[in-house]
Amino acid sequence: MRYFIQFSYFGKAYHGWQNQPNAITVQEVLEKALSTLLRQQVEVVGAGRTDTGVHAKEMFAHFDFDPIEDTAQLVYRLNAFLPDDIAVQRLFRMVPGAHARFDAVERSYEYWLVREKNPFYFDHAHVVTYPLDTEAMNQAALKLLEHTDFECFSKSNTDVKTFHCDVRHAVWEVREDKWVFTITADRFLRNMVRAIVGTLLDVGMGKTAPRDIDAILASKDRGEAGVSVPAKGLYLTKVLYPKELFDEQKG
Structure with missing residues (x-):
């Protein structure tokens, strides 16, 4: 099942959104948090890339996982696990094939x-x-x-x-x-x-x-x-x- 995750971050500590070798990124931190809490490797695809030091008040990414019974509880646990400069607002269940990057208008x-x-x-x-x-x-x-x-x-x-x-x-x-x-x-x-x-x-x-x-x-x-x-x-x-x-x- 495909989910969209809505989140925000203050970008000072990160080398942008997208995963990079030898540099901490928002994508890396978010994937680690989801994988730890869901006890399975989770890869996320963002709505786009932000450069080093750029912030996001509203950002989306998608990931695939088995049905999640209590999305509000997962949001709560993610916010407790993530650093203070990243915050999750919502999880949305999407129609099949929805894409965080390519479907953004x-x-x-x-x-x-x-x-x-x-x-x-x-x-x-x-x-x-x-x-x-x-x-x-x-x-x-x-x-x-x-x-x-x-x-x-x-x-x-x-x-x-x-x-x-x-x-x-x-x-x-x-x-x-x-x-x-x-x-x-x-x-x-x-x-x-x-x-x-x-x-x-x-x-x-x-x-x-x-x-x-x-x-x-x-x-x-x-x-x-x-x-x-x-x-x-x-x-x-x-x-x-x-x-x-x-x-x-x-x-």
Whole structure:
């Protein structure tokens, strides 16, 4: 039987989501916890990869196992077993063949900025103290919705079949004591959001004009875009699936 597990994590201590040799990852820790509690080797497949130091407020993965009678009890035991920087929210029983990665239809990220040194955001946000033109940054962000090829924002030597993404939402807004960039798309390339934020910060500083975004995207050259901002400010916040994937008698 296939299950989806919904969880969140603070990424500082991990070399991203996906298993790696000689480096601790969220996937490794989660698989170890499930395998220990279920007394059988369990492999999980995540909704996507997050890079080293990136956080997830909402993440999903799937695994296969015999019917679990009390999913709420398993969630409780997992949270007692897992380290404090990983938390499980729900277990869902899925229809056969549901896939955490390939069936996701939309993903959203947030990037957090603070405008002055703040000890409470030390590991949670990027500090930018110089003046920024948020109106220009939002003009540039809107241009992302007019394009589909985002190779210029992709990490070099990335092994992907296509650089095409459907960006559906991209906006900067002020939320209390931080600035938040929210972006939603059907998929994202490696390093894409951090490179976009770095480029938009160049616009905010006046180094790049909003209209220049078109030329940067057309170049397909990572060197034409801005530098990648630190991972600590990036959060995966939402992964959306078709409702029909969830079993009506879900756990």
